[in-house]
Amino acid sequence: MPTDTSPPAGRDKAMLRTERLILRPARQADVATLFGFLGDAEAMKFTHVDSTLRDCRRRVMVHEWRRRHDGCAPWVVTAREEDRIVGWGGLYQDPFEPGWGFEVGYYFHPDVWGRGYASELVGAALRLADRKLVLAEVWAMAHPENPGSRRVLEKQGFRQVRYLPDRTRFLFRRPRDTGGD
Known part of the structure; x- marks a missing residue:
C-alpha cells in the first residue's frame, strides 16, 4: 500500500496522505472532536482516558509543542472518504511519561475500529521513523486484553x-527497517 510521505504542494510539511487517511498536526479547533473519543472511558478502556476537555486540550497541545523539537507528534487522523476526524496517533516521545524513547500510539473513534486504519497509521509513522528521522528503534505498548492492538503492532x-x-x-520493539541501505 503506497504512501505519499511528501507534503502536498503549498501545505503543512507535517501533513501526510496515505491510501485512505490524511494525517496532520492538531489544531485547537480539533480538540472537542478528539475529546469525543479520547474522553470516552469505554473507548479508551485499554489506554489513557482524558477526564475533561481541558485535560484533552493540554495533552494534544503539549504534543504539538513537542513536534517542533522532535520532528514528530501524534497526528489528527481524518478518513479521506468521510472527510471527518476518526483518530489521533502516530510517532512521538511522550512528554508526560518521558524515558521510553520514540513510540507509536493510536486512538480511534469506536465506529471505525476494524477498518485497518491503525495499521495504515502505524505504517506511515514507521516510514517517518525509518526514512526521515532515521531512528534506531521504535517502541509501543499494548494491553493484554486488546489482541487487536497487538496484531496491529506485530503486522508492522x-x-x-x-x-x-x-x-x-x-x-513491543521494532528496530529500524533499513530497506537494504
Whole structure:
C-alpha cells in the first residue's frame, strides 16, 4: 500500500496522505472532536482516558509543542472518504511519561475500529521513523486484553519484549527497517 510521505504542494510539511487517511498536526479547533473519543472511558478502556476537555486540550497541545523539537507528534487522523476526524496517533516521545524513547500510539473513534486504519497509521509513522528521522528503534505498548492492538503492532514488525506489570501492558520493539541501505 503506497504512501505519499511528501507534503502536498503549498501545505503543512507535517501533513501526510496515505491510501485512505490524511494525517496532520492538531489544531485547537480539533480538540472537542478528539475529546469525543479520547474522553470516552469505554473507548479508551485499554489506554489513557482524558477526564475533561481541558485535560484533552493540554495533552494534544503539549504534543504539538513537542513536534517542533522532535520532528514528530501524534497526528489528527481524518478518513479521506468521510472527510471527518476518526483518530489521533502516530510517532512521538511522550512528554508526560518521558524515558521510553520514540513510540507509536493510536486512538480511534469506536465506529471505525476494524477498518485497518491503525495499521495504515502505524505504517506511515514507521516510514517517518525509518526514512526521515532515521531512528534506531521504535517502541509501543499494548494491553493484554486488546489482541487487536497487538496484531496491529506485530503486522508492522514489532516484537514483544516483555510484560510491564506496573503499566499492565506488553512492551513491543521494532528496530529500524533499513530497506537494504
